[in-house]
Amino acid sequence: MAEIRERFRPDPSMNRTQMEALQRDIAQTAVFEDAVDFDPTTVTVDTPTPETPIVAGVDQAFLDDQIVSAIVLTRGETVVARTHTTTPIEFPYVPGLLSFREGGPILDAFEALPTDPDVIVFDGSGRIHFREAGLATHIGVALDLPAIGVAKTLLCGQPVSSTAALAAGERVEIVADETMSTPDGTTVGHALQTRQYPNSHRINPVYVSPGHRLSADTATAIIDRCRGAYKLPEPTRLADAAADEAKDTIE
DNA sequence: GCGACAG
């Protein structure tokens, strides 16, 4: 179903220079402004209506030499489609080059889907990346679909203020720092507190950044609307469970 | 050389 712009496909056989060149190309093609066909404020993980946008959650699980890539499509709390692929691992984990390890398998999984989602949620960074070309940006551009990156830890960039004691729903801007090709001070994402305990113990926020066709503000607003009972947004949790489940079936 | 980094 998904149309893939082949010239952007992450090729694991490229050398580092070629990979970084492709990332610069990806970054220039990426649109960090709202260009979506749905109303972001209608995204929900609860009871859906016929107009509720379809959100895709994507996540991977690993075996010795194979990678399991799972995608779960949901309309509100309703699972619309689910698929997964198992592929040989072709590239190691290298900070800054994650899309070359996970991107191929993810695109394979998208090709197996019966329908395209309105927006995709990835487990990793989007614009919060040295060359503004994180996993969410790379695959979002390759599919030309709205994409958002949600990372559990910060790859680069700096919060404009402390993220230590945020209440659920609160956010802090992440701005570009000197390690990035982006001009210093550019807002590239947000630290979003998806969940918080009433008292003492603290939960770390997640780091949301636009991947493609979305502004940082809207990307974060969408993830905020995907908050469930856990730290990770619901689409990511579902995909995570699907990947683990598929993995257990294999081993 | 120092720093330092998604999954």
Next chain:
DNA sequence: ATCTTGTCGC
């Protein structure tokens, strides 16, 4: 990401 029991706290 993955290997893993118990354990502290609401």
